[in-house]
Amino acid sequence: MTFLKRSAAMIALAGMTLMPLSGVSQSYAHRHRRAVASQRARDHRHHTGAKIVVGSAVGGAVVGGLLGGPKGALIGAGVGAGGGAIANHVRVKKGVRARERREY
Numbered sequence: 001m002t003f004l005k006r007s008a009a010m011i012a013l014a015g016m017t018l019m020p021l022s023g024v025s026q027s028y029a030h031r032h033r034r035a036v037a038s039q040r041a042r043d044h045r046h047h048t049g050a051k052i053v054v055g056s057a058v059g060g061a062v063v064g065g066l067l068g069g070p071k072g073a074l075i076g077a078g079v080g081a082g083g084g085a086i087a088n089h090v091r092v093k094k095g096v097r098a099r100e101r102r103e104y
Contacts, residue, residue, distance in 0.1 A: 035099035039092060049088045056084025 043049055057080040064076020 031100055031103050032096070035096045035103065038099055039095045043092065049092075052088045052091070053081055053084035056087065057081035 057077045060076035060078070060080020060083070061073045062076070064079070065073035068075065
């Protein structure tokens with residue numbers, strides 16, 4: 001009987017101790033989802049991602065065309081588009097983090 005009471009008390013204590021942590025994680029998750037949605041809405045409204053990727057591809061094609069002719073332009077466009085996609089991904093992550101910080 002004593003073992004059961006002690007076990008029940010320990011479970012209750014553990015539950016009460018861990019309860020505030022679950023609220024913090026839910027709060028962060030909510031703030032993160034809202035920041036991602038806000039960033040995505042702004043980017044879609046202004047076509048930001050497309051502008052970055054296409055602009056990088058055009059720049060790569062121009063440089064590749066000057067250095068290697070038509071084949072170089074094709075390779076440069078691919079490299080530029082890949083670089084633009086990476087740059088856009090980094091920009092989005094940075095924007096989400098900034099929006100999360102502003103929500104305090």
